[in-house]
Amino acid sequence: MWTRRQFLETSSFAAALGVAARGAFAQAPPAVTGTFTALRGNTGYFSGRGGTIGWLIAPDGLVVVDTQFPDTAQLCLDGIKSRASRSIDLLVNTHHHGDHTGGNAVFRPHVGGILAHANVPGLQQKAAAAPPPPGQPPPAAPTVADKTYDKVWEQAIGKETLRLKYYGPAHTSGDSVVTFVKANVAHMGDLMFNKRHPFIDRPSGASITNWITVLESTVKDHAKDTTYIFGHAKDGQPVTGDQGHLLEMRNYLTAVLDVTRKAIADGKSRDEAMTLGPLPKFEDYMEAPPRLTLATVLGIAYDELKN
Numbered sequence: 001m002w003t004r005r006q007f008l009e010t011s012s013f014a015a016a017l018g019v020a021a022r023g024a025f026a027q028a029p030p031a032v033t034g035t036f037t038a039l040r041g042n043t044g045y046f047s048g049r050g051g052t053i054g055w056l057i058a059p060d061g062l063v064v065v066d067t068q069f070p071d072t073a074q075l076c077l078d079g080i081k082s083r084a085s086r087s088i089d090l091l092v093n094t095h096h097h098g099d100h101t102g103g104n105a106v107f108r109p110h111v112g113g114i115l116a117h118a119n120v121p122g123l124q125q126k127a128a129a130a131p132p133p134p135g136q137p138p139p140a141a142p143t144v145a146d147k148t149y150d151k152v153w154e155q156a157i158g159k160e161t162l163r164l165k166y167y168g169p170a171h172t173s174g175d176s177v178v179t180f181v182k183a184n185v186a187h188m189g190d191l192m193f194n195k196r197h198p199f200i201d202r203p204s205g206a207s208i209t210n211w212i213t214v215l216e217s218t219v220k221d222h223a224k225d226t227t228y229i230f231g232h233a234k235d236g237q238p239v240t241g242d243q244g245h246l247l248e249m250r251n252y253l254t255a256v257l258d259v260t261r262k263a264i265a266d267g268k269s270r271d272e273a274m275t276l277g278p279l280p281k282f283e284d285y286m287e288a289p290p291r292l293t294l295a296t297v298l299g300i301a302y303d304e305l306k307n
């Protein structure tokens with residue numbers, strides 16, 4: 001039998017794949033609660049179920065970054081309403097996965113617009129068009145961004161300045177780094193999995209090779225003391241951190257590619273490459289079966305390097 005934690009992990013990332021989440025919801029997930037945590041400069045994050053939601057709640061500007069699932073999106077929206085007297089200026093999606101955009105429809109009537117990278121609406125629609133699991137109804141049309149950008153987007157919102165930047169393919173082919181410039185806080189979406197094996201969405205254009213560059217470029221573009229909000233973290237580990245966390249993930253992805261390159265050079269098969277863990281220095285990374293495991297990561301790395 002699954003523990004509640006395993007259920008949550010699996011349902012979140014099944015949603016990310018756009019496959020089994022509808023089934024998971026049909027099984028009535030356990031009641032969830034949400035927590036608001038303040039960072040600085042009127043920013044902070046909300047934790048419920050799925051990818052961390054970032055926020056700016058200031059007297060002259062309201063921004064929400066990602067929406068988790070419908071149930072936790074409602075909790076987040078209620079919490080924001082109780083903390084603010086104005087409507088939400090902008091909703092940002094860091095990328096298209098269902099555990100970051102599943103609550104978009106809940107927020108839609110309450111936001112001035114939804115912003116994401118130009119590749120995100122198409123990826124979201126493609127995921128929603130995938131055949132539903134047997135016996136499940138097809139999903140409702142997804143609520144997608146009505147504003148998109150290609151490389152960099154920047155705008156003042158009240159006294160804050162919001163910046164989105166696309167560094168090329170990494171976790172998907174539509175990941176934004178979302179920076180509250182004055183607060184010196186950046187939401188990484190799923191470009192950051194803290195101390196756990198990441199989901200790498202190769203069918204949506206992911207690239208481990210470029211992901212390494214993205215993390216390095218992000219560190220270069222930000223101050224030494226920028227606080228980063230992560231999409232996900234190992235149980236018990238923080239969902240925020242500093243540039244050291246980004247560089248550790250860069251090192252992890254580099255180690256994944258190094259091991260895989262050697263396996264290919266040694267003539268190993270994909271199945272053999274998948275058994276080459278644990279990775280030295282990263283033995284404590286969280287395994288979240290069935291998908292978020294080192295074996296899966298090594299298999300995807302094998303596919304990337306072989307192509």
Ligand SMILES: [Zn+2]
Nearest residue numbers: 016095097190
């Ligand atoms: Zn994701």
